[in-house]
Amino acid sequence: MNAEQPLLMIDNLHVYYGGIHALKGISLEVYKNKIVSLIGANGAGKSTTLRTISGLVRSRTGNIKLKDNLIGDLPAHRIVEMGIAMVPEGRKIFPNLTVMENLILGCYIRKDMVQIKKDMDWIFSIFPRLKERTWQKGGTLSGGEQQMLAVGRALMSRPQLLMMDEPSLGLAPLLVKEIFQIIKKINQEGTTILLIEQNARAALEISDFAYVMETGKINTSGEGKSLLFDEKVRKAYLGED
Amino acid sequence: MGKRDYILTAILFVILLFGLWLAQNYLNAYMIRILNTAFIYVIAAVAYNLINGIAGQFSLGPNGFMALGGYTVALLMLPVYQKIQVYFLTPLIWPFSVITFPSYLFILSLFLGGLIAAGGAFLIGFPTLRLRGDYLAIASFGFSEIIFVLANNFIPLTNGALGIKGIPQYTNLWWTGGLAFLTVFLIRNLVNSSFGRALKAIREDEIAAQTMGINPFRTKLLAFAISGFFAGVAGGLFVTLISTVSPTLFTFAMTFNLLIIIVLGGLGSITGSVVTAFIFAFLQEILREVEATHTIGSFTIPGIPGMRMVVFSALLVVLMIFYRRGLFGTKELSWDLVFRLFKKKEPQE
Numbered sequence: 001m002n003a004e005q006p007l008l009m010i011d012n013l014h015v016y017y018g019g020i021h022a023l024k025g026i027s028l029e030v031y032k033n034k035i036v037s038l039i040g041a042n043g044a045g046k047s048t049t050l051r052t053i054s055g056l057v058r059s060r061t062g063n064i065k066l067k068d069n070l071i072g073d074l075p076a077h078r079i080v081e082m083g084i085a086m087v088p089e090g091r092k093i094f095p096n097l098t099v100m101e102n103l104i105l106g107c108y109i110r111k112d113m114v115q116i117k118k119d120m121d122w123i124f125s126i127f128p129r130l131k132e133r134t135w136q137k138g139g140t141l142s143g144g145e146q147q148m149l150a151v152g153r154a155l156m157s158r159p160q161l162l163m164m165d166e167p168s169l170g171l172a173p174l175l176v177k178e179i180f181q182i183i184k185k186i187n188q189e190g191t192t193i194l195l196i197e198q199n200a201r202a203a204l205e206i207s208d209f210a211y212v213m214e215t216g217k218i219n220t221s222g223e224g225k226s227l228l229f230d231e232k233v234r235k236a237y238l239g240e241d
Numbered sequence: 242m243g244k245r246d247y248i249l250t251a252i253l254f255v256i257l258l259f260g261l262w263l264a265q266n267y268l269n270a271y272m273i274r275i276l277n278t279a280f281i282y283v284i285a286a287v288a289y290n291l292i293n294g295i296a297g298q299f300s301l302g303p304n305g306f307m308a309l310g311g312y313t314v315a316l317l318m319l320p321v322y323q324k325i326q327v328y329f330l331t332p333l334i335w336p337f338s339v340i341t342f343p344s345y346l347f348i349l350s351l352f353l354g355g356l357i358a359a360g361g362a363f364l365i366g367f368p369t370l371r372l373r374g375d376y377l378a379i380a381s382f383g384f385s386e387i388i389f390v391l392a393n394n395f396i397p398l399t400n401g402a403l404g405i406k407g408i409p410q411y412t413n414l415w416w417t418g419g420l421a422f423l424t425v426f427l428i429r430n431l432v433n434s435s436f437g438r439a440l441k442a443i444r445e446d447e448i449a450a451q452t453m454g455i456n457p458f459r460t461k462l463l464a465f466a467i468s469g470f471f472a473g474v475a476g477g478l479f480v481t482l483i484s485t486v487s488p489t490l491f492t493f494a495m496t497f498n499l500l501i502i503i504v505l506g507g508l509g510s511i512t513g514s515v516v517t518a519f520i521f522a523f524l525q526e527i528l529r530e531v532e533a534t535h536t537i538g539s540f541t542i543p544g545i546p547g548m549r550m551v552v553f554s555a556l557l558v559v560l561m562i563f564y565r566r567g568l569f570g571t572k573e574l575s576w577d578l579v580f581r582l583f584k585k586k587e588p589q590e
Contacts, residue, residue: 054452080454092449094442096571105442108435109454157454 005067007032007192008053008084008161013062015045015052022048023059024216030161030194035187037195037203037224039237040213046196047089049213050163053194054086055079066161081109085159089166089196091150095139099130102138102149106156116156123152126182144175148182155186162186163194168202180206200237204228212237246576254422261418273414277482279522280417281475284424286502286514288471293500294508294571295432296464297444302365302381303472303499305388308491309361310354310473311480312392315405317342317350318481323407327400334397347411351420351477358473359466361388366465371458373447377465385493392488404487405480412482420478421515424471429511429573431467440464444509494550501553505560506567513569528552 006029015023023045030036038046051057053064055076064072066082074082085106094102103123107116124131127148133141138149147167154162167183168176176199184206187193197203204210207224212233220233227233264276289303316337324333324341332338342350365384369376392399399405431437439460442450447457480486502521506513528549535542560567 056448056451075456076448076451077454077456080452086452088449088452092446092452094445094449096445097438097441101438101441104435105438105450105453105455108439108442153453 009065011063034208037207039200044213045216083160085154087164093138100134106153280421282518283421285475292468296440299378304491304495305385306358306469306472307476309358310476313354314477354477355470355473359470362469370461507569509571510569512574
């Protein structure tokens with residue numbers, strides 16, 4: 001599909017949870033400046049894929065490559081240094097720390113104070129609501145604000161690749177729309193995004209490319225918009241007959 | 242910390258020195274003794290709070306670390322002739338039998354005591370801090386018990402249950418007050434640094450902290466070793482204050498005392514620990530009253546030794562029910578807070 005080298009390449013990834021074969025040979029590619037989404041039902045292995053990329057889960061076999069570097073064996077904190085940030089499922093912000101402290105923790109690995117300040121302003125321009133609440137504790141924010149904080153915090157590490165696990169989970173429909181618009185905006189400003197969503201329609205609408213997962217395997221793949229009209233995908237995931 | 246805060250802290254230090262001078266000259270020996278104990282509690286409690294409150298790793302080992310520091314300082318500072326007297330049953334092993342630090346190396350002996358304690362912390366932290374959960378509590382508790390057993394039974398080094406007596410009383414208010422100030426200052430700065438934020442992140446959510454690029458194992462281990470270091474220093478000060486050390490000096494009761502202090506002050510609040518360490522040291526003396534024999538009319542209530550701990554435990558229970566986060570919660574007394582208080586008092590324009 002593309003002649004250039006992918007930013008992230010996963011090749012034949014197998015992951016086991018104890019005796020359970022969770023990922024059965026996943027291969028996928030994420031190209032620079034694109035939005036790629038992984039859709040599929042519960043338990044298809046979407047979250048496991050992201051957790052494996054971010055180093056929280058170990059794969060048994062298979063390669064994970066960021067540009068030219070094999071990153072499959074690195075611990076989670078080294079993956080962040082390599083340039084992959086994650087917005088974890090359920091947001092996982094630090095509830096007893098202030099919004100500001102949460103954001104500063106996002107750039108834990110960085111030392112360039114001048115650029116950090118600029119990035120902080122950039123985050124506040126995307127999420128003006130966070131700016132009003134810098135001294136509030138993370139745990140006192142509403143669900144939508146917490147999601148914004150989680151995204152902002154991940155962006156503070158200036159990742160090459162931003163991975164998001166169910167960003168729309170538990171949010172009101174209006175907020176879901178807002179979050180997806182923001183994802184698109186972040187992407188347009190130059191961040192590659194790998195997205196997991198149950199809300200398949202919303203995800204496909206903004207994706208350049210998408211993979212459909214089913215029980216630990218990739219079933220179908222294709223450009224986001226074209227999958228929206230794919231007969232099988234429509235039936236299984238978009239709830240149409 | 243901004244420039245303003247450094248200047249204010251320096252001024253506070255000068256005030257403290259003046260206060261110490263006043264105390265040294267005008268207070269009686271009993272009061273000075275309580276103050277010394279209070280300062281030592283401050284050092285130990287603040288160090289303990291770093292690992293329990295800030296990093297959220299439940300340790301039960303500070304008495305073990307204090308013992309390590311205490312015995313190290315005792316062995317280094319005890320004069321050789323005194324060593325021959327104290328170890329009259331079983332001679333002290335080389336090299337401690339021949340070396341004695343002159344008084345001006347007291348600070349070095351405290352430092353070495355701290356280092357040995359930090360080494361002990363490293364030793365139990367290394368295998369247990371890789372894991373998530375309460376392994377540290379179990380391992381550190383076990384470690385302290387091992388130290389206790391060793392102190393009792395490794396007689397050529399510790400003189401066993403007889404303990405070591407006649408340690409020169411180097412500790413005075415200048416040492417305890419000065420080192421307490423230094424400890425609080427260092428740990429406050431540490432907590433407000435990027436390292437401190439990483440510790441808090443680990444306390445809140447270790448997995449999320451990892452996805453921020455924090456290496457939880459290394460960060461926790463370093464915090465635990467630092468905590469052990471200051472506990473060791475506190476132990477060293479304690480033995481040179483009371484001029485004797487024996488295994489019973491640093492039993493689990495010491496850890497329990499420190500736990501009361503940091504929980505009452507607020508887990509995660511350094512300044513809270515400072516305040517409650519003082520309250521605790523004074524209450525311990527005031528509450529001697531409840532252990533004394535009382536006569537009310539024709540009734541005579543016999544004194545009950547250990548009654549103080551009952552009062553403390555009751556206090557802890559009551560506080561945990563009504564004021565679960567302690568006096569300060571995770572809040573800190575800071576210069577910012579002081580300024581805000583003053584601003585509020587100014588008339589509004």
